Amino acid sequence: MLRHRPVRIFAIVTTTLLLLAAVLLWRNPYALITGDFTRQRLAAGLSKASMQLGDDRWVYAYNDDAPAGAPTVVMLHGFTGSKENWFPVARLLRGRFRVIVPDLPGWGESNRIDGADYGFLAQSARVARFLDAVSSKQEVVLLGHSMGGGIAALVAARHPERVARVGLIDAAGVRFRDNRFGIDVLAGKNPFAVHDEASLERYLDTVFFDDAAKPAIPWPADRIYIARRREDAAFEQRVLDRIGRGDERFAPGENAARIRQPALLLWCRQDAVIDASALALYAQRIPQARQVLLDGCGHMSILEKPDAVAQAVIELIERGRQR
Incomplete structure (x- = not known):
């Protein structure tokens, strides 16, 4: 016995x-989903922390294991995204640089305040305060993807003392060549809206070009994710109304001419969201920027081609630095 x-x-x-x-x-x-996010974060070698700045509670992933004096790389996600989108790139940069990957206020695990403004201008002011709090002494390299790219452009232009170098990845904020996504946004629709299995599949097909890079969302995680996106539908629409159709939709591009810092402009040729014509429009305003056009990827370059993105960021940081 x-x-x-x-x-x-x-x-x-x-x-x-x-x-x-x-x-x-x-x-x-x-x-169930946040548990998988934790697994991804640990696999990327990142810890998690939070910080209260005024009314905003920021939740962010980070890694401080870097040589003394190494720059701090801060990565901003896009519309409907979260800090987890940047984890593959963060994994490749950690150990070489200090990395900080926040959920922007209103998104992910950071708090959302009813009735608050989460457009380009308001978010850029929040990000400037966040940079002061997390990296007041180290050189900051600010990276932004999609909506986060528009925010990064505004921060670099309006707060040059806080940003030493800037990388705009598939960035929103300029009047790119018409595509189906842009036409739908101007018509008042949310092309990213997810409310059932078909719209989830359409969403993934829109943002990814490489099928192998699409995240697998098995049952019951797919149902849980769809339910969360349904809950967020009104919030998503309000943000998109402001950054996609509102008076400030082109504020990032208009302010980009004030960016004097070393810069990176990186797009994917097959981006079906922010058409690759946006790269040239930003380049006209930031002539010192290095331009990188990747092939075989869509809007989610940071997930589809993380090695190429990380290499471009390393070159942005190392170019012209004293050794």
């Missing part, structure tokens, strides 16, 4: 853990 006791204890512990997991998922189904 004694020989069976370890097996019995193991069965009891296993059953208890499964019941606890079931209760947790019943109370908070989204924990």
Whole structure:
């Protein structure tokens, strides 16, 4: 009988853990997805922290394992995105630079205030305060993807003392060549809206060109994700109304002419969201920028071609620095 006791204890512990997991998922189904985000963060070698700045609670991933005096690379995600989008690039940069990857206020794990402004201008002011708080002494390299690229352009232009170098990746904020996404936005639609399985598939097909890079969202995670996006639909529409159709939709491009810092402009040729013609429009305003046009990827270059993006960022940082 004694020989069976370890097996019995193991069965009891296993059953208890499964019941606890079931209760947790019943109370908070989204924990299934955040649990996978935690796995991704740990795999990228990142820790997590939070910070309160005024009314905004920022949640961010970071890694401080870098040589003394190394620049701080801050990465801003795009519309409907989150800090996790940048993890493959962050993994390739950590150890060489200090890396900080926040959820922008209103998105991800950072807080959202009812009625607050989450457009380009308001977010750029928030990001400037965040940079002061997390990297007041180190040189800051600010990277932004999509909506985050528009925000990064504004911060670099309006707060040059806070940003030493800037990288705009598939960035919003200029009047690029018409495509289906842009036409839908101007018509008042949200092309990124997700409310069922078909719209989730359409969303992924829009932002990714490389099928191999598309994230697998198996059942029941797909249902949980769809439910969260349904809850966020009104918020997404308000933000898109401001950054896609409002008076400030071209503010990033208009302010970009004030950017004097070393800069990177990186696009994917097959971007079906922010057409690659945007690269040339930004380049007219930032003539000192290095231009990189990747092939075989869509809007999510940071997930489809993380090695190429990381290499371009390294070259941006190392170019012209004293050794």
